[in-house]
Every structure is written in structure tokens, then in C-alpha cells.
Amino acid sequence: MGDKIKWGLLGTGKIAHKFAADLRLVQQAELTAVASRSIEKAARFGAEFHAVKYYGTYLKLANDPEIDVVYIATPHVFHCENTLMCLKAGKSVLCEKPMGMNAREVGAMIREAKSSNLFLMEALWTRFIPATEKLIEVIEKGVIGEIINLQSDFGYAAGYDPNSRLFNKKLGGGALLDIGLYPVYLSLLLMGMPDKIKASAVFTGSGVDASCAFHFGYENGAHADLVATLQENTPIEALIKGTKGSINMHKRFHHSEKLTVTEFGKSPEILNMPYLGNGYFHEIQEVINCLQNHQIQSSKMPHSMSMDLITILDKIRKEINLTYEGDDGE
Ligand SMILES: NC(=O)c1ccc[n+]([C@@H]2O[C@H](COP(=O)([O-])OP(=O)(O)OC[C@H]3O[C@@H](n4cnc5c(N)ncnc54)[C@H](OP(=O)(O)O)[C@@H]3O)[C@@H](O)[C@H]2O)c1
Helix, strand or coil, X not given: CCCCEEEEEXXXXXXXXXXXXXXXXXXXXXXXXXXXXXXXXXHHHHHHCCCCEEECCHHHHHCCCCCCEEEECCCHHHHHHHHHHXXXXXXXXXXXXXXXXXXXXXXXXXXXXXXXXXXXXXXXXXXXXXXXXXXXXXXXXCCCCCEEEEEEEEECCCCCCCCCXXXXXXXXXXXXXXXXXXXXXXXXXXXXXXXXXXXXXXXXXXXXXXXXEEEEECCCCCEEEEEEECCCCXXXXXXXXXXXXXXXXXXXXXXXXXXXXXXCCCCCEEEECCCCCCCCHHHHHHHHHHHHCCCCCCCCCCHHHHHHHHHHHHHHHHHHCCCCCCCCCC
């Protein structure tokens, strides 16, 4: 591994574009290669972001000996297969969320990373956003006391198209896995694993959840009320209520730039916490730090967190009867 960490990007869709723009802002990163299913798309993307090389198959990128780490930016259903291919070819991996379609896939990915002694992290960029770091600091200081309730929503009117990634069941479509994952992640980060889960959903004609609402209960009496929808625009905020005060993560809470901290009996304090680039800068920096320190996982987004997250998503899916091809391991 040289002075610069050499990145390969697998997939050239929407998120790959935003990520590649942020990669250019990170001094210790180089965009070494990009791969697409189409050589023409790879060439266009490579030229736009000044990649050193481009490939017309994912396998060629995985086998490029120059690459240190691959960013997987394909639809959810391919995350496991693409990650295993890269790990087996000796590459570290940053994989988009959700890391896999279910706990079985995530377990296989983690086992492969461990046995190959290679870095693997789910690209849960929310964890590395400065406002999230500040949120954790304020809560750990005890400013709002014990958390008793979390309310969070993630909704936008996506426009129903059964063939798009968002609604196509074969591509892992649906609100829960695409955006519901963010409020679930926030609850996990702040409150841990829930003891009780109740969920309900509205389904599209394509058989995925257009909207999904879930309620989590915790042994200590705390609870979380969370919602995700592709049917309407919602505030996309999070309100964390504690015994001594509350914190509002302003829109869009999963990459917030502003927190309002209210201690009971005091004036609210507004904390402006801008992020760099599109916000992906910070997770990229974390990956680079981990690689330079020879870690195979991040202490902030460890393998166990990805496993807990997918375990909750699996339980919600069971409650709403949302299944995908391959759930049974076939
Ligand atoms: N962290 C975030 O903020 C964030 C935001 C959006 C999405 N995501 C995650 O990133 C992943 C990709 O989302 P996206 O919005 O970028 O999707 P997208 O625009 O549809 O791009 C996905 C890319 O995957 C590749 N691909 C491989 N097999 C495919 C297939 N059968 N059908 C369609 N595309 C295929 C394609 O690249 P080639 O044609 O070049 O091979 C395509 O451009 C999802 O898992 C999503 O959860 C994360």
C-alpha cells in the first residue's frame, strides 16, 4: 500500500457519481479504476472523474493487482456476490447499504473478510457525518439524560415505476431496505437492539413495501417510532427525547448539518455542523484510516453493527411478510 490508497469503483449509477466526486476531495485517495457492465459507461465515468483505468466487467476490476479497496455501488441484491468476489481477489471492500439482503448474506461477507484478513465496512455514511459525531458526544455527556423516545421519518414521493431499482423486487426494491434502514440505524446507534418490534406496511403492485412504519420497544421502557415511505415527502428529521432534554436532527437527519439541543429549563442551542463535499468524504477518510492502521473493521461501524442492523431489518420483513428471492438460501 503506497502513500495513496488506490480505489476501484464497481458500478456507475447515482451514488457512484456522488461518491467519486467526494473521493477527489480526499488527499490520500486515488481513483485507480472504475468498472461497469458496459465498457462505454466505464469509459465515460472514468473520463469524468479522471480514473486511471476503466473496465467493462466487474471481475477485471476485482483482479487488478494495483487496487487496494473496492467501493461496491450496485443494487442491494448484488452486494454479497460483488463483495465476495472482491474479497476473494484480495481487495478490501466498502459496500453500500444494506450490506446484504439478509443476515445470511451479511454473515457470509463478514466471515470471508475475517478469513482473508481484509477490511470490510458497510457504507453507513451517517455514522461519520460531523453532526452525528456531535450528537453522540452530546448524548454521552448526559446533556439530555437517558433516552426515552426516538421519532424519525424518511419519506419522499419517488414516483412509482415498477422497473426502477426502488420498486423492482428482483433488485431488492422497497422503502425499508432503501431508506427505512436509516431510522433503524439511528435507533440501533443510540438505543441498541430493540426487545420488541411491531411493523406494518403498504405494498406496491410490484410486491415491495411502498411505506413501512415500525415501533420498537426496549426493556428499560424506552421506545422508537419510525417510518419510511416512497409515497410522500416527509420532514426527514429525527427527534431524540431524553429525561433531561431533547435533540432535533434537522433534515435530512441521516446527513444532518444542524442539531437543536434543548435542555429542559434552558434556551435551545443550535449547533451548525457542516460536512465536506456530498458528505461521503468522512466515510472515505475512515476507510483510509482503517487501512493505514491495518484494521479489518472500523470501530465506529464494526461488523457487529452491520449484523445487528440486518437482523432488525430481517425481523421487520418477517412482521410485514416482505420476502425476496434467495431469502431461503437458494
Ligand atoms: N449512501 C447513500 O447515500 C446511498 C444513496 C443512494 C443509494 N445507495 C445505495 O447504493 C446502491 C446503488 O444505488 P443507486 O441509487 O446508485 O442505484 P443506480 O443509480 O441504479 O446504480 C446502480 C448501478 O449498479 C450497476 N448494476 C449492476 N447490475 C445491475 C442491474 N441488474 N440493474 C441495475 N443496475 C445494475 C449499474 O452500474 P453499471 O451499469 O455501470 O454496471 C448501475 O448504474 C444501493 O444499494 C443503494 O442502497 C446509497
